[in-house]
Amino acid sequence: MSITLSDAQIVTPDGVHHGWLTIEEGRITHVGHGQAPRNGHSLAGQTIVPGFVDIHVHGGGGAGYPAGSEEQARQTIAFHRRHGTTTALASLVTAPLDHLKKSAGMLAKLCAEGLLAGIHYEGPYISAARCGAHRPELLRAPSATEFADLIGAGDGHVRMFTLAPELPNALDAVRECVNAGVIAAIGHTDATYEQAMAAIDEGASVATHLFNAMRPLGHRDPGPITAAMTDDRVTVEIVNDGVHLHPKVIDLVLSAVPTSRIAFITDAMNAAGMPDGDYPLGPMKVEVRSGVARLAGGGAIAGSTLTMDTAFHRAIHHNNLTLPQAAAVTSLTPAKILGLSHEIGSITTGKQADLVILNESLTITGVMKKGTWITQPTP
Structure with missing residues (x-):
């Protein structure tokens, strides 16, 4: 199952950019800038940080x-x-x-x-x-x-x-x-x-x-x-x-x-x-x-x-x-x-999709663990 999260502010170790990411089988497979190549779950400009x-x-x-x-x-x-x-x-x-x-x-x-x-x-x-x-x-x-x-x-x-x-x-x-x-x-x-x-x-x-x-x-x-x-x-x-x-x-x-x-x-x-x-x-x-x-x-x-x-x-x-x-x-x-930074800790291709979605006031609207929503965000 593939999930695309689009129209988001994505926080990576290198900085913050507006873009999208794709998750497959619980892992981050793509992190892109700008418009997503296909329709996904729009986060309406919300921020994604690592779990x-x-x-x-x-x-x-x-x-x-x-x-x-x-x-x-x-x-x-x-x-x-x-x-x-x-x-x-x-x-x-x-x-x-x-x-x-x-x-x-x-x-x-x-x-x-x-x-x-x-x-x-x-x-x-x-x-x-x-x-x-x-x-x-x-x-x-x-x-x-x-x-x-x-x-x-x-x-x-x-x-x-x-x-x-x-x-x-x-x-x-x-x-x-x-x-x-x-x-x-x-x-x-x-x-x-x-x-x-x-x-x-x-x-x-x-x-x-x-x-x-x-x-x-x-x-x-x-x-x-x-x-x-x-x-x-x-x-x-x-x-x-x-x-x-x-x-x-x-x-x-x-x-x-x-x-x-x-x-x-x-x-x-x-x-x-x-x-x-x-x-x-x-x-x-x-x-x-x-x-x-x-x-x-x-x-x-x-x-x-x-x-x-x-x-x-x-x-x-x-x-x-x-x-x-x-x-x-x-x-x-x-x-x-914990010796786990190869698996978790940042939004990086290949790592587990452990993610937190934050609104403009930095309040949590969604939480994902290994590609599965614990709390599903609304735009």
């Missing part, structure tokens, strides 16, 4: 991955797909090891179905001093046996592990990640600059939600933030929701780090897309007030209520990125992190 890739997301639409429920996992996937996320990791939070392994086993089946791109363990090997919305009593130092068990529980689908490099045996854990083909991410850490660099030298390649739950940047204590921002081997995650980071801090990162090393994430939890109220985040209780999620009792920020379409919108309107730059930080760079 969003979220490498750090816990939940949304009233459901979440840490619950360990397949029904909740499917609900979360469907919610974020409607908001343009066509590829995602399922992020877990610190919990008892048995629960983590059981959750990973369930999520592995959804990965095998093609619904998820992998599993992300955020914890339990993180710093008590920077634990944020993780239960301190469940934190632990890395153990080679435990680590192997957690990775094994994902049946080949564990893609990322966030840990604090200053913990005992943490560098061994980073090496284990690299050897297992798992991305080692530095996060929830009180590491010094030197400790962070030691982890990067061992193969750590992502900084989990830069600035958040990290030793702060000091002028004589550069810490993990400086290590991540200044090392070309590291991609930094940014939560662009107007809560986790001041927009000018994001501008600072964007001025210092190329978009090829910046991945916007949601870090969304169950309350994304839901009204204010009380929600779970793994074993923790979270209060959402005015759209801001915090641990019950006014504690630490506990994930976000962000969706990737909003992060994209903010990239344009708050950080003055161009459309191709915004597509890079929400699609192409995270696809590269």
Whole structure:
């Protein structure tokens, strides 16, 4: 079956042009300028960007991955797909090891179905001093046996592990990640600059939600933030929701780090897309007030209520990125992190037809995954 989308503003890594594209058997086969050679689905001047890739997301639409429920996992996937996320990791939070392994086993089946791109363990090997919305009593130092068990529980689908490099045996854990083909991410850490660099030298390649739950940047204590921002081997995650980071801090990162090393994430939890109220985040209780999620009792920020379409919108309107730059930080760079940029992440001939259609106000009107409409746009 062939689909032609015409009369559209198409955002590619090279720029934006008015034209058309053709999809056959779930892949982009042609990208053309101007008038389409044959009648197709006219988008009446709307914009096509690549499907969003979220490498750090816990939940949304009233459901979440840490619950360990397949029904909740499917609900979360469907919610974020409607908001343009066509590829995602399922992020877990610190919990008892048995629960983590059981959750990973369930999520592995959804990965095998093609619904998820992998599993992300955020914890339990993180710093008590920077634990944020993780239960301190469940934190632990890395153990080679435990680590192997957690990775094994994902049946080949564990893609990322966030840990604090200053913990005992943490560098061994980073090496284990690299050897297992798992991305080692530095996060929830009180590491010094030197400790962070030691982890990067061992193969750590992502900084989990830069600035958040990290030793702060000091002028004589550069810490993990400086290590991540200044090392070309590291991609930094940014939560662009107007809560986790001041927009000018994001501008600072964007001025210092190329978009090829910046991945916007949601870090969304169950309350994304839901009204204010009380929600779970793994074993923790979270209060959402005015759209801001915090641990019950006014504690630490506990994930976000962000969706990737909003992060994209903010990239344009708050950080003055161009459309191709915004597509890079929400699609192409995270696809590269996952080793999937040959398949997804940009509107390029031969890649999967994972597409998001945006109207003039950059609101989603349509979402396509592998050539099939999740939400079909109207002109």
